[in-house]
Amino acid sequence: EPEVTQTPSHQVTQMGQEVILRCVPISNHLYFYWYRQILGQKVEFLVSFYNNEISEKSEIFDDQFSVERPDGSNFTLKIRSTKLEDSAMYFCASSQGGPNTEAFFGQGTRLTVV
């Protein structure tokens, strides 16, 4: 069964450093998402991506964040200058037909900023 895969599973970085979180969505899916979950809190929407551009973003997704689909298979989330409060589990998801269809989630990348 096809799956969304995320790498790495755990990333530790120093405050102020740039990180890139990688995701390979399911191949015939058209909508891609990033969510995050700070420990003990709810899953929060960051950004959705469709037709090679951001279609929706939350207030969390400020100028420090960017997304890219560089090669037609990977979907990356870049955090330019990490802060301690960026420490969270980051989930990538994809869906075939938009948010009203089933979203398939990756296993997540745990980002720890020290």
Place this chain on the structure above:
Amino acid sequence: AQRVTQPEKLLSVFKGAPVELKCNYSYSGSPELFWYVQYSRQRLQLLLRHISRESIKGFTADLNKGETSFHLKKPFAQEEDSAMYYCALSGGDDKIIFGKGTRLHILP
């Protein structure tokens, strides 16, 4: 504003007893409602959506527009139901909003 409220952080239920996980939402239009589940060490996955009106693993959920609720129910809990359950809403824009989640713990 779109909002999903799950009032219970933790729900402990004896095996064989009925389960009800509460979910209320706030949305001005006609939303799509979902329940997602995350079993231990597994990824978040869709359990059911209101539009399909089906029962998955014995769970059902009815959308009550008058009460703006989408409670998840199962008549007889099983140990394998222990997991984190998230109610979620999609309002037609390109995002799904999740509630805070309820941890369901089935007692033997």
